[in-house]
Amino acid sequence: MSAPTYDLGTLHGGLRLPGHKSESTRQPILDVPVPGQLVLPITQHVGDPAQPVVGIGERVLKGQLIAEPDGTLGAPVHASSSGTVIAIEPWPVTRRNGGTAPCIVIECDGKDEAVHNTEPPVDFRTMAPPDLLRKFLQGGIVGLGGAVFPTAQKLMQARTCEIDHLLLNGVECESYISCDDMLMRERAGEVISGAQILMHALQIDVCFLVVESDKPEAIRRLGDVLGEVNDDRIALKQVPTIYPSGGEDQLVQLVTNREVPSGGLPSDVGCLVQNVGTAAAIHDWIINNQPLISRVTTVTGDGVVSPVNVRARIGTPIADIIELAGGYTERAQQLIIGGPMTGKSVTTDNVPLVKATNCILVSSETPSPGPELPCIRCGDCASVCPVQLLPQQLFWYACADDEKKMREFGLMDCIECGCCDLVCPSHIPLTADFRVAKGRIRELADEKARAARARLRFEARNDRLEREKTDRESELAEQKASAKKAGPSAIAEILKRQQEKKEVDD
Numbered sequence: 049m050s051a052p053t054y055d056l057g058t059l060h061g062g063l064r065l066p067g068h069k070s071e072s073t074r075q076p077i078l079d080v081p082v083p084g085q086l087v088l089p090i091t092q093h094v095g096d097p098a099q100p101v102v103g104i105g106e107r108v109l110k111g112q113l114i115a116e117p118d119g120t121l122g123a124p125v126h127a128s129s130s131g132t133v134i135a136i137e138p139w140p141v142t143r144r145n146g147g148t149a150p151c152i153v154i155e156c157d158g159k160d161e162a163v164h165n166t167e168p169p170v171d172f173r174t175m176a177p178p179d180l181l182r183k184f185l186q187g188g189i190v191g192l193g194g195a196v197f198p199t200a201q202k203l204m205q206a207r208t209c210e211i212d213h214l215l216l217n218g219v220e221c222e223s224y225i226s227c228d229d230m231l232m233r234e235r236a237g238e239v240i241s242g243a244q245i246l247m248h249a250l251q252i253d254v255c256f257l258v259v260e261s262d263k264p265e266a267i268r269r270l271g272d273v274l275g276e277v278n279d280d281r282i283a284l285k286q287v288p289t290i291y292p293s294g295g296e297d298q299l300v301q302l303v304t305n306r307e308v309p310s311g312g313l314p315s316d317v318g319c320l321v322q323n324v325g326t327a328a329a330i331h332d333w334i335i336n337n338q339p340l341i342s343r344v345t346t347v348t349g350d351g352v353v354s355p356v357n358v359r360a361r362i363g364t365p366i367a368d369i370i371e372l373a374g375g376y377t378e379r380a381q382q383l384i385i386g387g388p389m390t391g392k393s394v395t396t397d398n399v400p401l402v403k404a405t406n407c408i409l410v411s412s413e414t415p416s417p418g419p420e421l422p423c424i425r426c427g428d429c430a431s432v433c434p435v436q437l438l439p440q441q442l443f444w445y446a447c448a449d450d451e452k453k454m455r456e457f458g459l460m461d462c463i464e465c466g467c468c469d470l471v472c473p474s475h476i477p478l479t480a481d482f483r484v485a486k487g488r489i490r491e492l493a494d495e496k497a498r499a500a501r502a503r504l505r506f507e508a509r510n511d512r513l514e515r516e517k518t519d520r521e522s523e524l525a526e527q528k529a530s531a532k533k534a535g536p537s538a539i540a541e542i543l544k545r546q547q548e549k550k551e552v553d554d
């Protein structure tokens with residue numbers, strides 16, 4: 049079956065942002081050398097933290113499992129070079145409000161010695177999809193577009209729906225970020241191989257490789273490889289460069305004209321979206337047996353000497369990566385992990401590169417939007433919102449902490465893209481307010497769920513005690529009845545036994 053053709057759907061709202069991509073795409077991807085130390089957070093994915101399976105002082109090899117998943121939603125962590133575990137302790141990590149997280153620290157020995165793999169290569173086409181998904185999980189594969197949702201679990205969920213389309217997301221719509229563009233230019237074959245593996249795992253025959261039309265080199269390279277592999281199930285699709293067309297729901301709408309329902313997932317309308325970097329990581333694991341231990345990331349901004357894309361081991365300190373890009377310029381003022389719209393500002397370059405790090409942006413300016421003024425009800429925020437929300441209404445309800453209204457007006461569908469902030473003439477930090485409000489609603493929901501679980505436990509305990517009491521009473525009644533027939537000494541014996549039992553129970 050060949051991929052169908054569709055007219056492009058329409059993306060509501062969105063913005064045309066300045067690209068700033070050419071700065072980091074002038075030279076090929078550079079490899080960052082093995083650092084002196086690797087710092088590997090045990091949580092680099094959505095879900096529960098992985099549990100360390102190595103101890104301090106233990107020697108580890110490249111590709112060795114060092115933390116295994118715990119819970120239903122998790123992903124393992126692997127050593128990204130050889131060396132000795134010198135600590136398992138809290139370390140500064142990339143978080144919006146700063147802070148630390150448990151990390152496994154490896155002192156590298158510089159040998160970069162890898163785990164010896166004795167398993168014979170297996171053709172993925174001969175593997176049953178559930179086995180392939182289990183293998184994805186073992187490789188620590190998570191979505192590399194930024195969401196870091198474990199790929200195996202995402203596919204498992206999707207397989208419970210009627211999926212007919214795989215969308216490979218090569219749309220990198222946020223300014224400055226160019227790692228997917230460079231990956232598609234240099235590793236188009238691996239991206240397409242990953243797409244074929246994903247299609248086998250999903251048992252589907254339609255894949256769209258979606259790229260913005262302003263990436264001619266990536267399009268040419270992907271087109272060449274598609275011609276070589278001659279797989280007409282995969283079609284290249286060009287979309288206009290509008291932020292945030294790379295959002296999952298927006299991409300589905302744009303490419304297939306299907307609308308993801310409020311609170312729903314692309315799988316509800318038959319689509320599964322995977323980032324092109326994830327597809328290449330799947331190829332590396334399934335074909336070459338290399339788990340997810342490195343990624344391509346963009347180092348850019350006027351605060352670094354030589355903006356570039358690099359391939360670095362997970363756990364490499366950001367400071368080492370910036371050094372490879374020539375170090376800081378005199379103008380460097382702000383360090384952002386991620387892009388300017390959705391990234392997180394950090395105060396130290398001692399944080400490690402993690403699976404989610406698609407960009408390291410060093411900028412000279414700390415954007416100052418001006419003083420916040422009252423809302424003038426201009427409606428500009430609503431006209432750019434890609435989810436068709438009414439940000440000004442949501443803002444009022446967020447200020448009033450009105451959870452019911454916030455939910456009613458779709459706050460939980462907000463993708464925190466930041467478009468409303470950019471156009472607001474009153475400089476209201478709408479996205480930050482929505483992020484806080486969403487966090488509060490989730491906390492409340494968690495509290496309610498915890499309270500409901502505690503109530504259920506309490507009721508179950510009461511039911512059990514009540515049942516035991518009734519059983520005891522009927523047992524006593526039966527014994528009394530038979531003792532009546534046997535005489536007074538038997539009654540005395542039964543009462544004595546009851547008293548002893550009561551004392552033990554108490």
Ligand code: SF4
Pocket residue numbers: 422423424425426427428429430439440443471472473474475476
């Ligand atoms: S853009 Fe700003 S001022 Fe205009 S309606 Fe929205 S919140 Fe109010």
Ligand code: SF4
Pocket residue numbers: 429432433434435436437439461462463464465466467468469478479482
């Ligand atoms: S941040 Fe939320 S409310 Fe604002 S434009 Fe984006 S999706 Fe809409």
